[in-house]
Amino acid sequence: MRLLTIAALLATLPLAAAAAPTWQTISSEPGKRIELDRTSIKRDGNTVQAQGRIVLEKELIDTRSGGGYRVIEAITRYDCGSRSANTIKRIFKKNETEVVREEDLKGSELPVRSGTLDDKVLREVCRPPKESQAEIAQKANEAASQLKQANEALLKAEMAKAEKPGPVKTADAGHGATPAAAKEEEKSAIPSIRPNIKPALEIPKTPPPPPPAPPPQKVAAPAKSATVVVRHSTPAAKPKQTAKSEGYMLELAHTDPAKQHAGIHWDYEGVGGPENWSKIDPKNTSCAIGQRQSPIDIKEGIKVDVEPIKFNYRPSTFRIVDTGKTVQVAIGESSISLTGKNYELVEFHFHRPSEEKVNGQRFEMVVHLTHKSDDGQLAVVAVLLERGNENPLIQTLWNNMPLEKNLEVSPPTPIIDLMTLLPASPNYYTYMGSLTTPPCTEGVLWLIMKQPVQVSQEQINIFSRLYKNNARPIQPTAGRLIKEGR
Ligand SMILES: [Zn+2]
Numbered sequence: 414m415r416l417l418t419i420a421a422l423l424a425t426l427p428l429a430a431a432a433a434p435t436w437q438t439i440s441s442e443p444g445k446r447i448e449l450d451r452t453s454i455k456r457d458g459n460t461v462q463a464q465g466r467i468v469l470e471k472e473l474i475d476t477r478s479g480g481g482y483r484v485i486e487a488i489t490r491y492d493c494g495s496r497s498a499n500t501i502k503r504i505f506k507k508n509e510t511e512v513v514r515e516e517d518l519k520g521s522e523l524p525v526r527s528g529t530l531d532d533k534v535l536r537e538v539c540r541p542p543k544e545s546q547a548e549i550a551q552k553a554n555e556a557a558s559q560l561k562q563a564n565e566a567l568l569k570a571e572m573a574k575a576e577k578p579g580p581v582k583t584a585d586a587g588h589g590a591t592p593a594a595a596k597e598e599e600k601s602a603i604p605s606i607r608p609n610i611k612p613a614l615e616i617p618k619t620p621p622p623p624p625p626a627p628p629p630q631k632v633a634a635p636a637k638s639a640t641v642v643v644r645h646s647t648p649a650a651k652p653k654q655t656a657k658s659e660g661y662m663l664e665l666a667h668t669d670p671a672k673q674h675a676g677i678h679w680d681y682e683g684v685g686g687p688e689n690w691s692k693i694d695p696k697n698t699s700c701a702i703g704q705r706q707s708p709i710d711i712k713e714g715i716k717v718d719v720e721p722i723k724f725n726y727r728p729s730t731f732r733i734v735d736t737g738k739t740v741q742v743a744i745g746e747s748s749i750s751l752t753g754k755n756y757e758l759v760e761f762h763f764h765r766p767s768e769e770k771v772n773g774q775r776f777e778m779v780v781h782l783t784h785k786s787d788d789g790q791l792a793v794v795a796v797l798l799e800r801g802n803e804n805p806l807i808q809t810l811w812n813n814m815p816l817e818k819n820l821e822v823s824p825p826t827p828i829i830d831l832m833t834l835l836p837a838s839p840n841y842y843t844y845m846g847s848l849t850t851p852p853c854t855e856g857v858l859w860l861i862m863k864q865p866v867q868v869s870q871e872q873i874n875i876f877s878r879l880y881k882n883n884a885r886p887i888q889p890t891a892g893r894l895i896k897e898g899r
Contacts, residue, residue: 434464439537449537459494461538472507480505480513493539679851680738681883690851700853706888707846707859708768714842714895721839722794722860723750726758726831733813734821738850739763739883740876742810747831749784749794751860756784756792761831765876767797768849768884769861771842775884776865777873780834781849791848792858794841796834801867806834811875836864840898849885863898 434450441447453464466486484506490499505513677693679685685693691701699706729745739762747758760783767779778798785791798804806829815822840863847855 436466439534447534449534453488454538460490460492462488462490463534463538464488465534481507483508489534491534491538678737681885687885690853694851697851697853699847699855700851703847703853703855704891705845705847705855705893706853707849707857708770708885708887709844709846709890709893709895710770710773710887711842711844711861711895711897712770712772714844714897716897716899719841719843719896719898720752722841724832724835725749726835728828728830730823730825730827731810731813731829732821732823733810733815735815735818735879736762737818739880740810740814744829744831749792751792751858754786754790756786756790758831759783759785763876763880764849764884765873765880765882766884767795769795769797769859770887771797771861778868778876782831790856790858791854792860795859795861796836797862797865798868798873799865800870800873803869804834804867804872806831807868807872811872814875814879834866836862836866838862838864840864842895842897844893844895846888846893 435452436448436450439447439449448466448468450464450466453462455462464486466484468484472481472483486504486506487500488502490501492498502515502517504515507513677685677689679690679693679697681687687700691697691699726747727745729747732743734741741760741762743760744758749756749758762781762783763778764781765778767776768781769775769779776797777800780796780798782794782796783791784794809827809829813822813824813827842859842861842863844859845855846857846859847853848857
């Protein structure tokens with residue numbers, strides 16, 4: 414029985430070794446390591462396809478799947494002549510084996526900037542053939558000897574176990590009967606998947622120019638029995654293409670979202686869109702992982718008597734600014750009181766359509782009046798706007814719309830009275846949520862007036878000229894309690 418086990422194990426070893434990539438560290442820096450699977454390298458003239466990966470020290474959260482990952486593998490095509498890269502696949506993994514998410518990319522070829530992670534891999538895979546041959550042969554020999562040692566150690570361990578009385582494994586124990594044990598064995602048999610098995614290679618300071626095309630040569634890699642055809646041809650100049658983050662392999666692929674999106678401003682669509690808010694700035698983590706986010710679809714609230722909000726809004730002159738995300742207005746001292754607490758009005762602004770839904774329906778627009786208490790608690794009063802008659806207060810604001818973004822206008826004369834913006838009914842919905850813009854801070858008390866007020870089509874059109882859609886998508890309610898004033 415025991416002999417059978419070992420025989421089965423030995424029979425499966427070479428297969429297991431051949432199937433697994435042999436990761437070789439090509440660069441180490443604080444927090445991460447860049448590795449290359451040389452057996453994955455496929456050359457076609459000046460084009461080299463290779464599988465690389467980043468191994469992170471700390472796990473990061475994949476915002477799309479919610480899973481944690483420490484390894485990002487990427488298959489990238491490099492053009493050694495024009496020094497461009499095109500990543501075609503990325504795999505996010507929790508560890509060596511567990512896949513969190515895979516993505517196929519339709520990126521275009523992008524120029525590789527010097528000093529980036531892509532640059533390091535490109536230099537590795539585009540080395541001149543002479544150097545590569547010798548190196549590949551050497552690496553292959555090293556790998557072979559490591560594999561041999563590991564196999565011998567494993568065999569010894571198996572023999573030692575076999576001599577001890579113990580639970581008897583079935584004949585096919587190599588890979589299956591005891592998955593955990595088999596996994597361990599597989600791991601130790603493949604030294605190259607262990608982290609940092611090799612020191613970082615010396616990377617030439619400048620990319621070596623490809624020499625005139627030599628005849629194709631074959632180099633046999635003994636251990637892996639992998640045949641690598643190394644061939645370089647004269648570089649063919651390629652037209653430069655506009656940079657898109659999609660095409661980069663490791664550098665833009667992952668890990669350092671803050672750096673990756675540095676300089677990108679949050680927005681309602683495109684690369685700065687809501688799904689990327691958390692990646693733009695580490696301060697925005699709540700946008701992705703918060704459990705009490707806004708806006709929500711307001712429905713199935715408990716119908717109760719809610720304490721009326723006391724509005725202490727005073728007629729005032731105003732300051733108005735087009736922030737690039739909305740039209741925002743500030744007025745003189747005003748506040749609300751609720752449950753014995755006073756909240757100062759900070760500003761109010763507009764969204765189109767309304768961010769919040771009520772029973773699945775959005776409104777044409779919404780006004781958010783943001784308040785803050787002395788102890789820092791935020792309370793936002795939402796006034797829903799439906800199409801109807803012209804709204805005099807909104808008309809005053811639109812009349813004073815700044816001509817330029819981020820240029821605050823403080824007209825000296827018109828006075829606005831925010832009390833005239835409020836609906837007749839004091840009833841409202843309330844729940845705990847968040848800011849609907851980065852950093853998506855939670856702990857915000859939402860007070861949504863049940864009765865909408867009217868705004869004319871013309872007034873909606875004016876706002877649409879500036880902002881067609883500045884509403885964050887609906888967030889999961891996740892079992893939060895909603896109160897509905899009855
Ligand atoms: Zn808002």
